[in-house]
Amino acid sequence: MISVDYIINADYILPMDESLSIIKNGAIAVKGPSIVGVGAKDEIFKRYIASNIINGESKVVFPGLINTHTHAAMVYFRGIADDLPLKEWLENHIWPVENRWLSPEFITDAVELACVEMLKGGITTYNDMYFFEDAAARVTKKIGMRAVLGVGILDFPTKSASTSDEYFSNAEVFIKDWQGDSLIIPCIAPHALYTCSSETLKRVRKVADFMNVPIHIHLSETRWEVEEIKRRHRMSPVEYLEDIGFLDERVVAAHCVWLDDSEIEILAKRKVGISHCIESNLKLSSGIAPVVEMLKAGVKVSLGTDGAASNNDLNILSEMSTAAKVHKTYAEDPTALDAKTALLMATRWGAEVLGLGNITGSILEGKSADIVIANLKKPHLMPIYNIYSHIVYSMLSSDVEMVMVNGKIVINDGKLTTADESEILFKARMWNEKISTSLSCPQVPY
Numbered sequence: 532m533i534s535v536d537y538i539i540n541a542d543y544i545l546p547m548d549e550s551l552s553i554i555k556n557g558a559i560a561v562k563g564p565s566i567v568g569v570g571a572k573d574e575i576f577k578r579y580i581a582s583n584i585i586n587g588e589s590k591v592v593f594p595g596l597i598n599t600h601t602h603a604a605m606v607y608f609r610g611i612a613d614d615l616p617l618k619e620w621l622e623n624h625i626w627p628v629e630n631r632w633l634s635p636e637f638i639t640d641a642v643e644l645a646c647v648e649m650l651k652g653g654i655t656t657y658n659d660m661y662f663f664e665d666a667a668a669r670v671t672k673k674i675g676m677r678a679v680l681g682v683g684i685l686d687f688p689t690k691s692a693s694t695s696d697e698y699f700s701n702a703e704v705f706i707k708d709w710q711g712d713s714l715i716i717p718c719i720a721p722h723a724l725y726t727c728s729s730e731t732l733k734r735v736r737k738v739a740d741f742m743n744v745p746i747h748i749h750l751s752e753t754r755w756e757v758e759e760i761k762r763r764h765r766m767s768p769v770e771y772l773e774d775i776g777f778l779d780e781r782v783v784a785a786h787c788v789w790l791d792d793s794e795i796e797i798l799a800k801r802k803v804g805i806s807h808c809i810e811s812n813l814k815l816s817s818g819i820a821p822v823v824e825m826l827k828a829g830v831k832v833s834l835g836t837d838g839a840a841s842n843n844d845l846n847i848l849s850e851m852s853t854a855a856k857v858h859k860t861y862a863e864d865p866t867a868l869d870a871k872t873a874l875l876m877a878t879r880w881g882a883e884v885l886g887l888g889n890i891t892g893s894i895l896e897g898k899s900a901d902i903v904i905a906n907l908k909k910p911h912l913m914p915i916y917n918i919y920s921h922i923v924y925s926m927l928s929s930d931v932e933m934v935m936v937n938g939k940i941v942i943n944d945g946k947l948t949t950a951d952e953s954e955i956l957f958k959a960r961m962w963n964e965k966i967s968t969s970l971s972c973p974q975v976p977y
């Protein structure tokens with residue numbers, strides 16, 4: 532028998548493999564950071580012996596969820612400027628408060644809170660775009676979460692940089708410092724077409740190619756953005772990026788709400804990965820992305836939460852449910868986006884969009900042990916006829932009991948194991964009080 536660190540058994544295991552199989556009464560063997568065996572419970576226990584047996588009675592196991600677009604540190608701006616259009620929300624509220632408060636200390640404390648929220652909801656990997664990402668990387672690694680962290684690039688000064696050269700210098704230093712890490716994947720993240728010039732975007736492309744890193748960008752989020760880019764360049768946003776040679780499989784494009792058929796064809800041809808942020812788009816009234824059309828064209832679509840300032844949570848379980856329901860209604864077809872497709876978007880496809888398909892996103896031998904165990908013994912999860920439907924339409928974050936990342940248990944019995952959660956919440960309250968004093972309409976602190 533082969534000695535391993537953990538054997539996890541459960542009533543249901545969803546590997547999210549190519550056949551979307553369901554293993555009833557299954558088990559998983561984990562050694563070090565990796566999955567070394569998956570199959571029927573009896574078979575796994577015949578082949579492996581472990582000092583740690585995780586009993587999965589009345590449990591379901593599925594791959595760690597992937598959040599392919601967020602601004603993790605914006606959890607500290609949750610609820611500051613709700614019920615506003617994106618442009619007004621961003622320019623009149625978010626940018627001013629960022630200019631007042633952003634610092635490495637802010638990022639460290641805020642990202643720590645964001646990681647706890649995501650992990651407790653079954654998210655094991657997130658794709659970020661923000662500032663002071665070295666601070667984000669350090670705290671994310673300490674918590675034990677996997678992340679693709681993109682250094683924000685803009686054409687105007689922020690707290691993180693004053694000039695274009697400084698933005699790029701920050702990005703290149705960050706990439707060199709973190710490339711090759713087991714949990715942190717560095718990235719370069721130009722904010723959007725309306726905040727980055729052609730020269731900036733072309734420079735981003737060169738850096739990504741030379742340093743072999745992903746690109747993370749907002750794209751066609753609002754009707755205003757599309758009209759503005761057409762006014763500036765006489766082309767739609769996707770046509771413009773195609774024209775300057777920006778698009779390829781390294782690009783993760785967030786939102787993609789306002790696309791026409793020809794743009795969808797370009798995205799499919801260039802194998803651009805899409806992060807669909809349905810709840811943020813609904814809340815900001817940005818529109819509804821043509822996800823069904825993109826999927827039919829062969830575009831790889833995943834799910835993102837966006838930042839908690841515009842969502843207002845970091846919950847991929849709810850994104851799955853909302854996306855499936857909205858696109859059924861939008862297409863007037865209850866089969867348009869089914870439960871299996873929604874869970875694929877949140878797991879394997881999310882990993883593939885981020886270039887991590889060989890590492891995470893599915894429970895297969897050789898993959899990293901990024902695993903979620905959820906309790907099915909809940910009133911809202913009984914009886915069970917279709918486990919995929921249960922996860923997408925009925926499951927809550929509070930049903931997640933255990934989360935493993937890279938073979939390490941980071942959530943156990945619903946509690947964080949890698950840091951003091953009470954201290955993290957205390958720091959959030961302290962920041963709440965400080966930030967409230969600077970708002971034009973101060974909010975009542977705790």
